[in-house]
Amino acid sequence: KQEVTQIPAALSVPEGENLVLNCSFTDSAIYNLQWFRQDPGKGLTSLLLIQSSQREQTSGRLNASLDKSSGRSTLYIAASQPGDSATYLCAASSWDNRLAFGKGNQVVVIP
């Protein structure tokens, strides 16, 4: 069974600093890995999807890397803003399309 762990569980950073969020997974046989954003009481917004054959994906200030062999992915958010405050979820997809989620990184960006 795929286990996904996200560290740290929570962090606060001053506005302008870069954010580094870590995700690890136990089974390297993944189809893809996704990063989502979740605001309190809301659904999920997809941020980046990395296919198993890819090493990274970028969108604006966001960059996600994937190292399948070590079972790790990292989400980088450059020049953080207060609007980046949210919970970030990492999910590993198996080849039968089932997503295993971590508990999330709860981020607070302090103005």
Add this chain to the structure above:
Amino acid sequence: GAVVSQHPSWVICKSGTSVKIECRSLDFQATTMFWYRQFPKQSLMLMATSNEGSKATYEQGVEKDKFLINHASLTLSTLTVTSAHPEDSSFYICSARGASRNYNEQFFGPGTRLTVL
């Protein structure tokens, strides 16, 4: 594109009653829909996978007679929580697949907050 809606967004019901939650793909045909449950401070847990026109596949530990899933069309799936009890209070989120060239990409609804008194 790839918008998924859920209705209702929140519901409060008495213990013992049944509650139906709808999940719709608004601008694409969803060949597969997924239902998740999220307890406070916890990760999303997959409950079941449903393909249009066939029976849902439930994850281990999820009671199929308690959580009835119907996926009768390519744009609508419903989850009915039968004889709800306070321990069923949770945030239920659906997702749908079928819109993207990334075959395995799921698009998520906004969630439904269920509170059972």
